[in-house]
Amino acid sequence: MVNFSLEGKVALVTGAAYGIGFAMAKALAEAGAKIAFNCRSQANMDKALADYKAEGIEAKGYICDATDEAGVKAMVEDIEKTLGPVDILVNNAGIIKRVPMHEMPSEEFRQVIDIDLVAPYICAKAVLPSMMERRHGKIINICSMMSELGRETVSAYAAAKGGLKMLTRNIASEYGEYNIQCNGIGPGYIATPQTAPLRERQPDGSRHPFDSFIVAKTPAARWGTPEDLMGPVVFLASEASDFINGHVLYVDGGILAYIGKQPK
Ligand code: NAP
Ligand code: GCO
Numbered sequence: 001m002v003n004f005s006l007e008g009k010v011a012l013v014t015g016a017a018y019g020i021g022f023a024m025a026k027a028l029a030e031a032g033a034k035i036a037f038n039c040r041s042q043a044n045m046d047k048a049l050a051d052y053k054a055e056g057i058e059a060k061g062y063i064c065d066a067t068d069e070a071g072v073k074a075m076v077e078d079i080e081k082t083l084g085p086v087d088i089l090v091n092n093a094g095i096i097k098r099v100p101m102h103e104m105p106s107e108e109f110r111q112v113i114d115i116d117l118v119a120p121y122i123c124a125k126a127v128l129p130s131m132m133e134r135r136h137g138k139i140i141n142i143c144s145m146m147s148e149l150g151r152e153t154v155s156a157y158a159a160a161k162g163g164l165k166m167l168t169r170n171i172a173s174e175y176g177e178y179n180i181q182c183n184g185i186g187p188g189y190i191a192t193p194q195t196a197p198l199r200e201r202q203p204d205g206s207r208h209p210f211d212s213f214i215v216a217k218t219p220a221a222r223w224g225t226p227e228d229l230m231g232p233v234v235f236l237a238s239e240a241s242d243f244i245n246g247h248v249l250y251v252d253g254g255i256l257a258y259i260g261k262q263p264k
Pocket of ligand 2: 096098143144145146152154156186187188189190194195198
């Protein structure tokens with residue numbers, strides 16, 4: 001029988017205070033994993049711990065910036081002491097800044113690269129030695145439509161997410177022989193706080209033009225929800241995907257397959 005169970009596994013989901021990370025952590029917990037997560041803000045942490053508890057999940061939370069190498073190392077060591085070695089790492093923490101590239105301060109460009117690309121490297125590096133020793137592990141990087149496509153104002157984000165796709169392939173290449181699988185999940189347009197500005201009602205009460213654009217551009221004719229990511233992450237975290245490595249699974253309602261409707 002195909003094994004989707006995560007009983008006895010320890011999962012670290014970065015940036016899982018809410019949004020996609022929270023939904024994925026919930027799914028991993030429902031499949032049997034023990035959950036650790038991090039975020040930067042105490043307020044988000046407090047609310048997240050209450051939300052996990054309300055779902056019956058005893059998640060272990062850490063206030064830790066995923067770009068802080070020493071902090072991440074200490075977090076992973078503490079997880080190992082309290083829950084056990086990390087079997088599943090989901091590099092989910094991420095930000096976006098929507099600024100025309102020619103107007104974007106380089107510090108902002110660097111910050112997006114730091115969080116969306118360097119942090120996944122830092123977190124993967126922190127868990128790999130133990131996974132290599134135990135000769136098994138799952139690393140899942142949360143990529144994006146912008147791992148494949150560009151659009152106005154998201155140059156830093158697209159550069160980071162494009163790099164994250166190749167980092168995923170490189171980790172798969174370098175560590176596959178240790179029975180470590182590294183894959184990506186590429187969500188389409190998902191309704192979370194990160195995309196809230198793109199869905200805001202206009203002053204006249206009409207839908208945001210980008211909202212209408214995305215619904216037209218998506219064969220499923222809807223925004224995705226964080227819950228749409230729950231099955232894919234359990235699949236890639238489980239033994240059911242042990243021979244899948246270096247793959248980015250797009251969970252996008254068909255956007256990448258679709259040229260778009262002919263204008264009326
Ligand atoms: P979100 O709603 O903005 O949530 C981001 C989470 O990451 C929050 O918990 C935030 O908490 C945490 N975070 C941000 N920077 C961090 C850092 N440096 N260290 C630790 N935690 C950090 O985002 P989302 O929409 O759920 O997206 C989650 C991931 O999916 C991101 O990588 C995003 O790029 C990707 N994605 C999103 C979509 C979408 O349409 N929403 C589509 C494709 C890919 P704190 O602020 O408290 O740290
Ligand atoms: C944007 C959106 C996208 C989504 C996601 C799509 O401004 O275009 O925020 O980047 O967040 O990454 O997959």
